[in-house]
Amino acid sequence: MIEQPQPAARPPRLVSLVIRWLITTLAIFVAIYIVPGISFAGEGWQLGVVALLLALVNMAVRPLLTLLTCPLIILTLGLFSLVVNAVLLLLTAQLATALGVNFTISSFFSAVLGSIIISVVSLILNILAGEVARPVVVIRRQQ
Template sequence: MGFILKFILTAILTYVLARYLPGSHIGGFKDAVLLVLVLAVLNAILKPILKVLGFPITILTLGLFLLVINAVIVLLADWILPGFKVDGFLAALLFSVVLSLVTAVVDMVVD
């Protein structure tokens, strides 16, 4: 039950973030649900590969390159979903950072 509650809360918060953050646009709540699904799949499959490939850069930047990887994941979700758009790399970076923080709060509250 906790997984479903986290999923629904994350979809609601993703919808709100995409509506109010500058540079990010979303069509409707259905698109937010699809965005959460796509981000989950990309984070599960592609993110570990990008982390391994970017490990040397991550070491050199003291972990800040992980923010770039998160932004790339959001840009890929923008490319996959027609109902979600970000205006550029900085908008994707802002969206990914705020979404990560909000998701961490949801995880703390639901658990």
């Protein structure tokens, strides 16, 4: 009998959410460090608030914005989703400023570049943390 590989055990849901929140916070920090048009001044926990706001904006606004811009996303082979990500990051900066967190983005180009960096860093860190499900291929040979 051939033993099938078992997928790695995933952490509990709350631990997974905290790990993703920390990863997003670190990704935003990297974007602030690299992109000259994105700035933050404040205590470290406020950067966590920005990450939480970004997650909430992505959950609440992204589906509607993606649905409305679906023809453009298809026409540009997905490149318009960079514009959607930049708009969501700008919206997050506006909400953070309204809440008294000093997180600012100076231009739309900075928002596009920042959203690309946040996406890439988040993807890499999620893979390293085991938060991205890896596909398992099982080949069975019938006799």
